[in-house]
Amino acid sequence: MKSLTLNESISFNGVGLHTGLRTNITLKPSSPNSGIFFNRTDKSTIIPAKWDNVISTKFSTNIASNGVEVKTVEHLLSALAGLHINNCEILIDNIEVPILDGSSSVFVENILKKGLKEQNSEQKILEIIKPVKFSCDYGYAELTPNSLKDEGLNINLESSFEGKYEDQDIKIMNLNGNYIESISKARTFGFFQEIEYLKSQNLIKGGSLDNAIVIKDKKPLNKDGLRYDNELMRHKVLDVVGDLYLSGYPIIGNYKGFKTGHYITINLLKKLFNSKDNYKIHKIN
Ligand SMILES: [Zn+2]
Structure with a gap:
């Protein structure tokens, strides 16, 4: 199966379930083999979406790199996994991914509207x-x-x-x-x-x-x-x-x-x- 990224960037905004903070996120196409990673734009920090970056799991999954955190990553990652997207940069300007309607369907439907892009590398x-x-x-x-x-x-x-x-x-x-x-x-x-x-x-x-x-x-x-x-x-x-x-x-x-x-x-x-x-x-x- 070929690697997949987004056709074009897509933005969302909403409040975080736990912090209540309003956050903007933009999903951006990224290059083959870049994987899924967050970019906390307000802190200029990249946080790869990897298990060894998990810092807490109390009522949500929270990851961090160099002390900079992104909370409640699980529903967005679920949407990307469900759509087989394996390369994506997630720009985020605050600490928590918006909860939207509480499911992953807002991410899924909007990504599908814009379409996916096959890349010139095989998925592992x-x-x-x-x-x-x-x-x-x-x-x-x-x-x-x-x-x-x-x-x-x-x-x-x-x-x-x-x-x-x-x-x-x-x-x-x-x-x-x-x-x-x-x-x-x-x-x-x-x-x-x-x-x-x-x-x-x-x-x-x-x-x-x-x-x-x-x-x-x-x-x-x-x-x-x-x-x-x-x-x-x-x-x-x-x-x-x-x-x-x-x-x-x-x-x-x-x-x-x-x-x-x-x-x-x-x-x-x-x-x-x-x-x-x-x-x-x-x-x-
Ligand atoms: Zn959940």
């Missing part, structure tokens, strides 16, 4: 060779080889919402081709009884029913309800796709997890890159 993919697992006291995730290579990435998640919502699971076979319709529209979510706690932690200052599902008594407070019955689980898949793209590559493998979140997926990537025996990086046709 990361194939899982050996199973890798990360567990913590409440959940786990694992990556295992996928012998059906044309399926790319399969995702299988189970969650327990501890009485706050019905427990659900989701199986996405062959994410390639399923992302735009099945995943990109799923919004981020929170539970009504946790809002005060999150605010006390200086989080969700930009959160509202326009950019997040809020669940109270097992039902959404949003007046139009949910976009899918299992929108929460689909959003968890969206987050996994974004976080996994911090590997720097599309992945061929199976991702299975219970109660996954940014902390679990980023730690799983750290374990994956602990040993070169765990994976193989190569070109695909």
